[in-house]
Amino acid sequence: MINILRWIVFAIAAVAMNFPIIVTLVTSFKSPRELTANPGLWVQAPTLENYAAVFTVSDRLNIFLYLVNSLAVAALGTLLAVGLALPAAYAIARGKVGERTLLPLIVNLRAVPLVIFAIPLYMMFQWLSLLDTRLGLGLILTIVNLPLALVILVNAIRDLPGELDEAALMDGATRTQILLRVIAPLCRPAIVTGLIFGFITAWNEFLFGLMLTTSKAVPITVGASFFFAASGGGVQWGVASAVMIVGALPPMLLGLLMYRQISGSMTAGAVKG
């Protein structure tokens, strides 16, 4: 009996929390004519014309550009964050270097409203001609990704037995060699989790994309809203829905495939950070 109640609660929670995704997915298959007649949650005559419209490049709208931009900045922001965090995490976990300064500083970064750095970064990027470039946005996303990457990696290295390092030191290896040949391979699961997490976070970032890009380096989270004002009249909801689904799909698929790793590290990052 109580199990039926549990299923009902699960169904309500699942629908309520995923409601915007469901509505958008349904709407993306509606023709303009059906949309005005039927705003409900079913489709009478499904069509792909909205998706065709989204993937049609015009001089004002180019979905491929936004997707490639998102891919590029997310990849840069993720790889660089993990690349910077790994050696630091090793030094923190094994050498106790920066354990009391660097680690809390970066972990606290997770909680600071990043908008406070937005204005000086905007000015700095103007001086360096990094405004509206993928490189510039990718560098900022590195900052966004650093806290969680560092926490995940520090925890992973702390869990490895110290005897590993001892043995390698006896053999005359330097710390850098140990990091590259012993620690990094053993930390692969944590590194992969950090990469997945960072990619999703970076792909979904909006504030810096909005401020630091205008045309060439616009990511999909910002570019999606361009489609809302595409035609002179009101919003074409079918097309708008299709573009939102396209923009939301990559991290959603990644999340569905990797939900075990993600749920585990989300807890680690929250509790130990």
Place this chain on the structure above:
Amino acid sequence: MTTKTHRSPVSEFRLLTMPLVVFLLVFLGFPAIVNLVYSVSSVSFETLRSPEITGFGNFADVWRDGTFWRASWFSFRFGLLTAILECALGLFLAIFLAPLIERRSWLMAILMLPLMVAPALVGLMYRLVLHEFAGPVPYYLWAWFGASLSFLGPGSAFWTLVTVETLQWTPFAFLLFYMAYQAIPREIVEASAMDGARYRHRLWYIELPLMMPTIVVALLIRFIDGFRVFDNVYVLTGSGPGGSTASLSIYIYEAFFKQGAIGKAVAASVVLFIASFVVLYGLNAIAARRKGAAR
């Protein structure tokens, strides 16, 4: 877990942290200094490279600006309400649904899905969901009750935003609590059941106290994220109606990009910067002392 690894000099460890330290100095240290200098300067877009130090006028402007206090109040209220709602709902779901999910972990993937979508896109999606002609929510409200609400109007915009934020981030609280609930040692629960403790006593006196650290952390994280909210609010309401839904993040953004009030925007950033670091280091110190006391 002290390891005897002091044989190689500490300096090699220092070297390994260097890339990160340099990166932070350039991308956070430099901006922090720019913030501090510009906050006490008179500056406009024309004189961007030659700020003239004039004292604390910008801070006085912020202090006297009613919009700033309104945005602070919005951020605080929004952060507090959403954190409490998300944690309450998440806790209920984690405990009540645990028997289902223990056997079918893919159910968790469905509940986690909202976390994977960009908050900015979720905000845009709600523009569709709540749209008076194209949106299903007003449509069904009309069909079933013969009336609908103006969801983004003056009276209800705040509550609509709270609902939007809560529905997207309850899964985060749920996930944390589910993991904490699973981590409670089975022996403790079984022993108390053996002693004849009733389910609700067991929940109240054993399981919830054991989950308390996680509950505190979840409340804190969700409060912080709610307090600094930008994406979904910005795309749903801008800051309207009438500036009633401007969070502090939106206030700073608009002061800079829409009004060109660089000094004011930077001064507000510095205030927020100092406030958050004071609060965070305070919390860290409390947590460290507690840990020390427990040892």
